[in-house]
Amino acid sequence: MSDAAHNDWAPRTTPRRTQWFLKPSALPGFGITFGFAVTYLSLIVLIPLAVLVARASELGLDGIWQVATTPRVLAALQVSFFISVAAALVNALFGTIVAWVLVHYEFPGKRLLDAAVDLPFALPTAVAGIALAALYATNGWIGALFAPWDIKIAFTPLGILVALIFIGLPFVVRTVQPVLQDLDREVEEASATLGATRTQTVVRVVLPALTPALLTGVALAFARAVGEYGSVIFIAGNMPFVSEIAPLLIVTKLEEFDYAGAAAIATVMLGISFVTLLAINALQAFSRRRFGHA
Amino acid sequence: MRNGVLSESPAVRRTLIALAVGFLALFLVLPLLAVFSEALRRGFDLFIAAFAEPDTQAAIWLTLLVAAIAVPLNLLFGISAAWAVAKFEFPGKSLLVTLIDLPFSVSPVVSGLVFVLLFGAKGLLGPLVDDWDFKIIFAVPGIVLATIFVTFPFIAREVIPLMQEQGTAEEEAALTLGASGLRTFLTVTLPNVRWALLYGVLLCNARAMGEFGAVSVVSGHIRGLTNTMPLHVEILYNEYNFVAAFAVASLLAGLALVTLVAKSFLEGRYGDQLSRAHRH
Numbered sequence: 001m002s003d004a005a006h007n008d009w010a011p012r013t014t015p016r017r018t019q020w021f022l023k024p025s026a027l028p029g030f031g032i033t034f035g036f037a038v039t040y041l042s043l044i045v046l047i048p049l050a051v052l053v054a055r056a057s058e059l060g061l062d063g064i065w066q067v068a069t070t071p072r073v074l075a076a077l078q079v080s081f082f083i084s085v086a087a088a089l090v091n092a093l094f095g096t097i098v099a100w101v102l103v104h105y106e107f108p109g110k111r112l113l114d115a116a117v118d119l120p121f122a123l124p125t126a127v128a129g130i131a132l133a134a135l136y137a138t139n140g141w142i143g144a145l146f147a148p149w150d151i152k153i154a155f156t157p158l159g160i161l162v163a164l165i166f167i168g169l170p171f172v173v174r175t176v177q178p179v180l181q182d183l184d185r186e187v188e189e190a191s192a193t194l195g196a197t198r199t200q201t202v203v204r205v206v207l208p209a210l211t212p213a214l215l216t217g218v219a220l221a222f223a224r225a226v227g228e229y230g231s232v233i234f235i236a237g238n239m240p241f242v243s244e245i246a247p248l249l250i251v252t253k254l255e256e257f258d259y260a261g262a263a264a265i266a267t268v269m270l271g272i273s274f275v276t277l278l279a280i281n282a283l284q285a286f287s288r289r290r291f292g293h294a
Numbered sequence: 295m296r297n298g299v300l301s302e303s304p305a306v307r308r309t310l311i312a313l314a315v316g317f318l319a320l321f322l323v324l325p326l327l328a329v330f331s332e333a334l335r336r337g338f339d340l341f342i343a344a345f346a347e348p349d350t351q352a353a354i355w356l357t358l359l360v361a362a363i364a365v366p367l368n369l370l371f372g373i374s375a376a377w378a379v380a381k382f383e384f385p386g387k388s389l390l391v392t393l394i395d396l397p398f399s400v401s402p403v404v405s406g407l408v409f410v411l412l413f414g415a416k417g418l419l420g421p422l423v424d425d426w427d428f429k430i431i432f433a434v435p436g437i438v439l440a441t442i443f444v445t446f447p448f449i450a451r452e453v454i455p456l457m458q459e460q461g462t463a464e465e466e467a468a469l470t471l472g473a474s475g476l477r478t479f480l481t482v483t484l485p486n487v488r489w490a491l492l493y494g495v496l497l498c499n500a501r502a503m504g505e506f507g508a509v510s511v512v513s514g515h516i517r518g519l520t521n522t523m524p525l526h527v528e529i530l531y532n533e534y535n536f537v538a539a540f541a542v543a544s545l546l547a548g549l550a551l552v553t554l555v556a557k558s559f560l561e562g563r564y565g566d567q568l569s570r571a572h573r574h
Contacts, residue, residue, distance in 0.1 A: 021384055021385065022382060022383070022384045023382070023383035023384070025381065025382055025383070025462070026462075026466050026469055026470075027381050027382070027462055027465055027466070027469070027475070027478075028469075028475035029377060029381075029475050029479070030378060030381075030382045030384075032374075033373075033374040033375070033377040033378040034374075034378035034382070034384075036370075036371070036374045037371060037374045037375035037378055037379075037390075038390070040367075040371045040374075041371075041375075041390075041393060041394065044439070044442055044443055044446060045393070045396055045397055045443065045446060046393065047412075048408035048409060048411075048412055048443070049396070049400070049408055051408060051411050051412050051418055052404070052407065052408045052411055055411050055418075094313070094314075094317045097310055097313050097314050097317070098314045098317065098318060100310060100314075101310050101311050101313075101314040101315075102314075104301075105307060105310070105311055107311055109315075111558075113314070113315065113318055114558075115554055115555075115557075115558040116318060116322050116323065116554075117318070117322070118554055118557065119322045119326065119550065119554065120322070121497070121500075122497075122500050122504075122550035122551075122553045122554050122557075123325075123326070123504070123546075123547060123550040124503070124504025124505070124506060124523075124524050124543075124546045124550070125402075125504070125506045125507065125524075126504075126506040126524040126525075126527050126528055126543070126546075127329060127504070127524070127527065127543040127546045127547055127550075128325060130329075130527065130531050130539060130540065130543060131325035131326070131328045131329045131332075131543070132325055134328050134332055134536075134540075135324055135325055135328050140328075141324065141328065142320070142324065162321075165321060166321050166322070166325070169321060169322070178571070188300060189300065192299040192300050196299075197299070198299055198300070198301065198302055198303075201299075223399055226401070227400065227401025227402065227403070227404065228401075228402075229401065229402050229403045229506070229507035229510075230402065230506035230507050230510075230524070234528075234531065247401050247402070247403040247404075247507065248403075250401075250403050250404065250407060251403060251510070251511060254407065254410060254511065257415075257416065259410070259411060259414070259416055259417075262407055263407070263411060266401075266403075266404045266407050269401055269404060270400065270404065273399040273400065273401070274399070276399070277399050
C-alpha cells in the first residue's frame with residue numbers, strides 16, 4: 001500500500017504541529033490522558049518534593065551538613081543505616097532459602113507459605129509494630145524465651161532489627177523467586193554431566209546467576225528499611241543515641257516547628273534512597289545485559 | 295533423579311524446608327496470630343465493646359472515606375498514564391515511568407512532611423490556605439493528600455506494563471471498524487486489563503487504609519476528627535488500652551488477609567491476564 005493511500009483512510013487524530021513530540025498514531029486520546037497524567041503527577045508528587053528540596057536548600061549545603069552532623073541526628077542516621085544493612089543481610093540469607101524452598105521442593109502447606117510471604121506488604125505497619133512489640137517483649141511469646149538469658153529484644157536496637165527484617169523479607173523473596181524459576185535446568189544438568197557435585201553446581205553455577213537479582217532484592221529491602229517508621233517506633237524504645245531512627249527525628253523536629261531541620265534530615269534520607277535507586281537500576285541494566293532478564 | 299547430582303540429599307532438603315518454615319513462622323505467622331490473640335485476651339465481649347466506642351467508629355468511617363477518595367483518583371491516573379505510555383510514542387517516556395515509582399522510594403514520614411511544608415502554618419502556601427479559611431494540615435484534606443501520595447504508583451505500575459505488552463493492534467482494528475475512541479476504550483482496552491486493574495486497586499486500597507507514617511505527620515491526631523484506624527491503634531496502644539488497640543488492629547489484619555487471599559486468587563485464576571511479574 002502506498003503512503004498516499006494509507007493516509008487517505010487513516011484517521012487524522014493528531015494535528016501536524018505536535019508531531020515533533022508525538023509519533024503519528026491512529027489512536028485518539030493522547031492529549032487528555034497525557035495531560036491529566038502529567039498534571040496529576042506534578043501536583044501530587046513532583047511539586048511537593050521540589051518544595052522539600054527548596055526548603056532544605058535555604059539552609060545551603062553547609063546548613064544541611066550542620067543539621068546532619070548534630071550528634072543526635074548523626075546517631076539516628078547511623079542507627080537507621082546500619083540496622084537496615086543488617087536486616088537486609090539477614091533477609092539475603094533467609095530470603096534466598098525461602099525462595100529456593102518455594103521453587104524447588106514440594107511439601108504440605110507450600111501454597112499457604114508462598115502467599116504468606118506477601119503479608120508485610122499487606123499488613124498495616126502500625127499493626128505489625130504493636131504485634132511484634134507484644135511478641136518480643138520480655139513477657140511475650142518469643143521475648144520470654146530469651147528473658148532467662150537476660151537478652152532483651154523489644155525496646156532495644158535488636159527490636160528495630162526484628163521489625164526491619166519483617167518489613168524487608170518479601171522484597172528479597174519476590175525478586176529472587178522468579179529468577180530461580182526461570183533458571184535453565186539444562187545448565188545445571190550440563191554442570192552435573194561434567195562431573196560437578198551438587199554443591200559445586202549450586203555454588204559455581206546457580207548462585208552466580210542469582211546474584212544480580214539477590215543484590216536488587218537486598219537493595220530494595222534496604223531502601224524500604226531506611227525510611228520505615230510505623231512498624232519500628234512501637235518496638236524500638238526510641239531512646240536518643242541508642243534506638244532512635246531518623247524518620248522519628250523528623251517527626252520530633254516537626255513537633256518543635258523546626259521545619260528547616262526536618263527538611264534537612266529528609267533531604268539526607270532522600271539522598272540515601274536516590275543513591276540506592278541508582279544502584280538498583282544499574283544492577284538491573286547489568287543483569288539484563290548479562291543474563292537477559294531483570 | 296535422586297542421585298544427589300541434580301538435587302540435594304533428603305537431609306539437606308529437610309533442613310532447608312525446616313529453616314524456611316521456621317523463619318516464616320517466626321517472623322510472619324506468629325505476629326499475625328499475636329494480633330488476634332491479644333485482641334481476644336480478655337474475652338469476646340470486651341473485643342466487641344471496643345467497636346462500640348464513638349471514636350473507634352469515627353476512625354473506621356474516616357479510613358473508609360479516605361480510601362474512597364484516594365483509590366478512585368489513583369485509578370483514574372493509572373488508566374490515563376497507561377493509555378498515554380502504552381499506546382503512543384513520545385520522548386521522555388521512560389523518565390515518566392520512573393517518576394511514577396518515585397513515591398515508593400520516599401520514606402512515609404517524608405511523604406507527610408512535604409505536605410506540611412506546602413500547606414502547614416509556616417508552609418509555602420500556608421498563609422494563602424489560611425486566608426480561605428480552609429484547613430489542609432491537621433484536617434481531612436491533608437490525610438487524603440498524603441494517602442494519595444503514598445499509594446500513587448500501585449495501580450499505574452500494574453496496568454502500564456500489561457498495556458505495553460498488548461500493543462495497539464486490537465484498538466486500531468476497532469477504530470477502522472468505525473467504533474469511536476471512547477467505545478474502543480470501553481469495549482476493547484478495558485476488558486483486556488480489568489484483572490490487572492482490580493489487582494492494583496486491591497494493593498492500593500490495602501495501603502490506603504493501612505498507611506501510618508505519612509498520615510501520622512499530617513493528621514494532628516484529633517480523636518473523632520482526624521484519626522484514621524492505624525492512628526487510632528497507636529493512640530489506644532499508648533494509653534495502655536491494649537485490648538481495644540489490638541481489636542482495631544485485628545480489623546486491619548483481617549483486611550490484610552482478605553487482600554492476600556484475593557491477590558493469590560487473582561494470580562492463580564487470571565495470572566495470564568496480569569502484568570508479567572505476577573505470572574507463576
